[in-house]
Amino acid sequence: MSATYHKRFFFRPDAGVAREIAGLDAKRDCQRIVHLLTAYEFPWDFQRALELALFYTYGSATVSKVLNATGQFSKSGQKRYDDTRLLMTHIMDSGWDGEFGRRALERVNKSHGHYRIAAADFLFVLWTFIEFPIRWTTHFGPRPMTPHEQRAWFYFWAGLGERMHIPGIPESKAAFDRWVADYKRRTFKPNDDSAAVAAATLAIFESWLPPLLRGKASPVIYSLFDDDLPFLNAVKVSLPPGYLRPVLERALRAYGKLRRHVVTGPYPVLPDSPRNRTYGDRPYRIEDLRPESLGKKEARQG
Known part of the structure; x- marks a missing residue:
């Protein structure tokens, strides 16, 4: 039976x-490794990293042409965000062999089956799920992921991709x-679909903020990509002010150092x-974690 861990002295992470x-x-x-990383070691980091990965x-x-054609981001962006997060966290929490992870994977495959998505686009999205958590924990986590953890992370997502028939x-x-690198040279081009989906997603993020802070999220988020001009050009955004990234990085690193010694939320973190x-x-x-339009379509199909 797999072990369950608890905070030490009510606030310390368990080195076990x-x-x-x-x-x-x-x-x-x-x-199992991904469950432990997600539930105990990097829950906050992985959530932020996967948000950036999807962005x-x-x-x-x-990719943006398919996403923008669905209209989900402009019509029901919050639901789309929540459904995606829940499906991914259930898969990471229980794996593809666990009941909830298996059901979530079946839901993902069934939803994707309604759209014509190129294999190369599936591969690119899969790569972002591997890359961004590694990148985030290296710079902002309570510690970097070890090479051993990075290999497990890669194998997990590669295994998931196989079960998605990619x-x-x-x-x-x-x-x-x-x-x-070759894929991005071919597809990262300025276009209206990328700009529209990015703007709609930023509107979701900004809706979480107090009114006085709305409108501030865009330059802050884009500052994390200020070293990736092809991406900024693709979504038709100007380079953010140079002072933003150093300020944001200092704050994120300080929070990461705090979490090295103090658990600031539930332990373990559940989906x-x-x-x-x-x-x-x-x-x-x-x-039922699907767009409403797919729910109606599937109901008609029985």
């Missing part, structure tokens, strides 16, 4: 989590990086924490 991870096999035990996919003209998944992170804005305390079915 990292010890268990280190003793597991990166490939064979990748589902970065808008740099691709072909062809051509590279055999290593380095090979995936090389593939993505339903924090409470999402769409469902609140109301129960939901994983099978």
Whole structure:
């Protein structure tokens, strides 16, 4: 039976989590390792990193064309965000072999089956899920992910991609990086779809802020991409003020150092924490985490 960990002295993280991870096999035990990373070691970091990962996919003209055509971001952006977060966190929490992870994966595959999505676009999105958590924890986490954890992280997402029937998944992170560099040269072009989906997503983020701070989110978020001009050009955004990124990085690093010694939230963090804005305390079915238009379509199809 898998161990469950608890805070030490009511506020300290348990070092036993990292010890268990280190003793597991990166490939064979990748589902358990990802659960431990998600629930205990990096829950806040992974949530922020995967938000940026999804945002970065808008740099691709072909990905954004599909997303913008659905109209989900402009019509029901908060629901789309909450559904995606819940599906991904259930998969990371229980793995594809666990009941909730299996059901979430089935829901993802069923939803994707309604759209014509190129294999290359699936691969690019998959790469962002691998890359951004590694990048975030390296710069802002309570500690960097170890090479062992990074390998497990890669194997987890590669395994998930196989179960999503994505062809051509590279055999290593380095090979995936090389593939993505070529993909971005082909697809990161200024276009209206990328700009529209990025703007709609920023509107979601800004709706979470007090009224006086709305309008400030855009330059702050884009400052994290100020070293990636192809992305900024693709979403038709000017380079943010140069002073923003150093200020934001100092704040994020300071928060990361604090979390190295102090658990600032629940432990472990479960998929339903924090409470999402769409469902609140109301129960939901994983099978219903889909756009409303797909729900109506699937109901007609029986």
